[in-house]
Amino acid sequence: MFFKQSELLDGLENTFIKNFIDSAEKNTHPKGYRLFKTGDAAEFFYILEKGRIRLCVGEQERTTYIVEHAGEAFGWSGLVGNETYTGTAECIEESTVMVFSKEFVSDVTESDPVNGMRFYRSLARMLGDRLKHSYNLDDEDAIYEGLIKDNPGATRHLNKLLKSLTMDRRKTMGY
Secondary structure, three states, X not given: OHHHHOXXXXXXXHHHHHHHHHOOEEEEEOOOOEEXXXXXXXXXXXXEEEOOEEXXXXXXXXXXXXXXXXXXXXXXXHHHOOOEOOOEEEEOOOEEEEEEEHHHHXXXXXXXXXXXXXXXXXXXXXXXHHHHHHOOOOOHHHHHHHHHOOOHHHHHHHHHHHHHHHHHHHHHHOO
């Protein structure tokens, strides 16, 4: 199954992965279908099984990333505490996605703090890689100067994610 190859699920225990996968709804959508748009309630999280999804932001809907590899995750806004999606996701060809309820993801990561921490670390790494890829930058200082400093939305997302990771670590460590 392609989930075994997903970076997001690397290092997680098999039981956790099975529970995670079993919770998903599998949907296939035609070219042009919008999974969500900026401002929609961020109730779901997605993993691509096959196809291609265009992620875009802003009023001009500038493409920031193309999700095209099986196992790639997107639609993570709700997982980091946002009420709404900060971008739009549109199928650029027929695409099959696994859809996860943000409540389920929250419940499963809280009930298993060790795997939950691993999951959020993988998510943070994936988001960092995607931000770096989106701006075609290789230098960490350039990422800060060109992205984080001038993008309060990205700063908010990363700060929420880091806060969540810190809180989860404290729970796991018994602080």
